[in-house]
Amino acid sequence: MVRKNKNQDIERVGSILARLGARAGTMYAVLSQKNMFGTRASPTLCRDIYLQINGHPSPSGQLPSNDKWYFENGFRIIRSSRLLYLAWLWRDHGISQAYIRSMLACEPVDENGGPPGQIVSADRAWYLISHMLPSMVMATRMKNITPHIRLLACRSCGNPTIARPDNRIMTCPACSNKKDVDK
Ligand SMILES: [Zn+2]
Numbered sequence: 001m002v003r004k005n006k007n008q009d010i011e012r013v014g015s016i017l018a019r020l021g022a023r024a025g026t027m028y029a030v031l032s033q034k035n036m037f038g039t040r041a042s043p044t045l046c047r048d049i050y051l052q053i054n055g056h057p058s059p060s061g062q063l064p065s066n067d068k069w070y071f072e073n074g075f076r077i078i079r080s081s082r083l084l085y086l087a088w089l090w091r092d093h094g095i096s097q098a099y100i101r102s103m104l105a106c107e108p109v110d111e112n113g114g115p116p117g118q119i120v121s122a123d124r125a126w127y128l129i130s131h132m133l134p135s136m137v138m139a140t141r142m143k144n145i146t147p148h149i150r151l152l153a154c155r156s157c158g159n160p161t162i163a164r165p166d167n168r169i170m171t172c173p174a175c176s177n178k179k180d181v182d183k
Pocket of ligand 1: 155156172
């Protein structure tokens with residue numbers, strides 16, 4: 001049996017992440033999660049992959065860390081809800097796999113470049129999924145845990161929608177817009 005080259009796996013998945021626009025810091029976080037590969041990516045390798053795919057160095061600066069951003073308009077709420085819900089469905093595969101599958105379902109990439117006009121960037125999607133998914137999984141086991149962002153079914157259409165801990169009932173942006181139009 002031929003052993004698979006683990007670095008090759010890292011480079012392959014890293015290239016997908018770079019096409020999705022994930023910065024080197026996010027790429028490193030995704031690729032160094034437990035259960036992702038038998039070996040870990042290095043920050044240097046992640047920067048190299050980013051440069052190779054995008055033709056310019058990975059932008060520096062802070063990675064996202066703001067929960068409020070996801071709630072600031074209807075487009076963000078709908079896209080964030082979809083990303084988090086898909087990751088939730090794939091939660092048994094681990095955070096990294098759930099994230100990559102969820103991103104690719106929302107933002108398919110082709111060989112010619114990344115998807116245009118992402119509503120939630122690859123970095124923001126990683127923040128959302130890596131911070132909220134584990135606490136959502138814990139919350140189903142232990143009642144005293146409340147994630148900062150979780151999913152509630154829209155009371156009108158039933159679609160899973162991101163919600164704050166103090167939200168008890170949710171109406172998704174699509175349904176609340178419809179209500180405004182019907183008035
Ligand atoms: Zn709805």
